[in-house]
Structures are given as structure tokens and as C-alpha cells.
Amino acid sequence: MKKNIGFNYKMSAEPAERISLIEDAGFDGVFIYSQYHPLEYIDLINKSKLNIETLHLSYKKFIDGQLIDSQYVNALWTEDAEADKYEKQLINEISFAHNYGIKTVVAHITGGTAPPLMCESGIKRISRILDVCEKYGIILCLENLRRLDYLEFVFKKLESDKLKFCFDSGHANAFTKNVETFPWNIFGDKLTCVHLNDNDGIADKHLLPLDGNIDWKNLVRNISKYNSDIELTLEVRCSEEQKNKYTEQEYLKLCFDSLVKIEKMILEEKIQK
Numbered sequence: 001m002k003k004n005i006g007f008n009y010k011m012s013a014e015p016a017e018r019i020s021l022i023e024d025a026g027f028d029g030v031f032i033y034s035q036y037h038p039l040e041y042i043d044l045i046n047k048s049k050l051n052i053e054t055l056h057l058s059y060k061k062f063i064d065g066q067l068i069d070s071q072y073v074n075a076l077w078t079e080d081a082e083a084d085k086y087e088k089q090l091i092n093e094i095s096f097a098h099n100y101g102i103k104t105v106v107a108h109i110t111g112g113t114a115p116p117l118m119c120e121s122g123i124k125r126i127s128r129i130l131d132v133c134e135k136y137g138i139i140l141c142l143e144n145l146r147r148l149d150y151l152e153f154v155f156k157k158l159e160s161d162k163l164k165f166c167f168d169s170g171h172a173n174a175f176t177k178n179v180e181t182f183p184w185n186i187f188g189d190k191l192t193c194v195h196l197n198d199n200d201g202i203a204d205k206h207l208l209p210l211d212g213n214i215d216w217k218n219l220v221r222n223i224s225k226y227n228s229d230i231e232l233t234l235e236v237r238c239s240e241e242q243k244n245k246y247t248e249q250e251y252l253k254l255c256f257d258s259l260v261k262i263e264k265m266i267l268e269e270k271i272q273k
Contacts, residue, residue: 071115075087171195224266
């Protein structure tokens with residue numbers, strides 16, 4: 001199974017060295033964020049052995065590098081000039097993905113626990129964004145956050161073979177607190193990519209799998225049921241404690257080894273079927 005890691009895992013190596021370290025650790029690819037200045041390193045990644053699995057679309061608002069709105073994504077559900085601006089931004093980011101040969105983008109559709117009310121104008125915005133994905137042959141994966149009802153609403157309203165689901169294990173454990181009872185019957189048939197990470201069930205800490213309290217055997221059983229050949233992608237953040245304890249090379253080895261363990265669980269699940 002292919003193994004990937006988020007490119008922005010919060011260590012200090014410059015992009016060229018980081019790419020080399022990720023390659024040496026054994027990873028097949030990375031996923032990158034629109035909001036973390038991909039133009040500075042995307043050409044370097046494309047010249048390497050690494051594949052860019054996905055581009056994560058922006059969901060926060062920055063001006064001159066300063067965070068202005070951490071829940072900017074909620075503009076999708078409003079009708080004003082700022083919402084139009086955000087929609088255009090997302091469409092430009094999808095065009096960027098197309099220009100660099102990235103076949104899948106990941107998007108949030110809400111921020112926080114109290115986004116604006118679900119509405120048809122929000123569906124129309126997401127539909128226009130989806131139209132651009134369809135035009136370029138790009139898959140749009142919507143990610144689980146705190147409000148699964150909005151995800152279900154969109155999937156009921158919009159039908160497309162380019163509209164899929166990205167499962168984030170950390171969000172299910174810390175935000176909706178239902179990682180063991182996640183409604184796979186609603187979202188599982190659209191499962192296309194994963195963001196694997198762990199936490200304590202309280203905060204979204206982006207720990208390595210098996211370093212928190214998620215029951216990974218149970219989770220792997222559900223993932224395997226709906227997509228047993230899915231690429232294994234880490235979305236982890238190196239903690240200050242780990243930075244003091246490990247070199248970047250050592251940290252990446254821990255990351256890769258965690259996916260090897262997850263892969264073993266998936267293979268065991270296949271054998272049992």
C-alpha cells in the first residue's frame with residue numbers, strides 16, 4: 001500500500017532537504033496545503049520521486065502571513081462579497097492543482113461548532129466548485145470535522161463521481177468523539193483518502209497513530225470494509241518534546257513505521273475476510 005505524509009509536519013528542514021528525508025524514510029508521496037505556500041517547493045517535489053497525493057484547499061484567511069479568520073470556510077454558507085471572494089479563491093486553488101497534475105483536492109465545508117445555517121446558496125457554491133473539479137477531472141474530497149450533518153446534507157444534495165470523502169481519524173476522536181461508532185454507513189461508500197493521526201480524545205494533537213487512545217484495530221476494520229486498497233496518509237505534527245528528542249530523520253522513521261503497523265493490520269483484516 002502506498003504511504004504518504006503531510007509535507008508540513010512542523011520540523012525545520014528546508015524543502016529540498018525535507019523532500020530527501022521523506023524519500024529516504026520510504027514514503028511514496030506527500031500531501032500539501034494551499035495555505036502553506038506550495039509555490040515555494042512544488043517544483044522540487046515534482047522533480048523528486050514523491051507523488052503529490054492531494055492538495056488541501058484553504059479554510060483559514062491570512063493577510064500578509066497573519067491569521068485573520070480561522071473559520072473562513074464558513075463563508076461557503078453566506079451570501080456576501082467575502083463569500084464570493086472565498087469561492088473564487090478555492091476555484092483558483094483547484095486550477096493550481098490541475099496545472100501541477102494533482103488529481104485530488106481535500107476541502108473543509110465548515111469551521112467550529114456553529115457555522116451559518118445550511119442553505120441552498122451554500123449548496124450552489126459547493127456545486128460551482130465541484131463543476132470546476134469535474135471540468136479538470138479532479139476529485140473533491142470533503143473532510144469530517146465537527147458538523148457531520150453538513151457533510152450529509154451536501155452528499156444528499158449533490159451527486160457526482162468526483163465528489164468523495166476524506167476521513168480524518170483525529171477529528172473523529174477529538175471533535176465528534178465517535179471514532180468507534182462513526183457513521184460509515186453514510187459516508188463509507190465515498191471513502192477515497194484518509195488523514196491518519198491520533199490524540200487523547202480531547203484535543204486534535206496530530207499524534208502518530210498508536211500514540212493516542214484510538215482503537216486502531218476497530219478503525220482499520222471499518223476503513224478496510226469500504227476501501228481496503230486506500231493510500232495510507234499521515235497528517236501529523238511533531239511536538240516540541242519530539243523535536244528535542246529526535247532528529248528529523250528519526251522522527252520520519254517513527255512516522256513511516258506507524259504506517260507499516262497500520263498496513264499490517266489491514267492485511268490481517270483482508271486475510272480474515
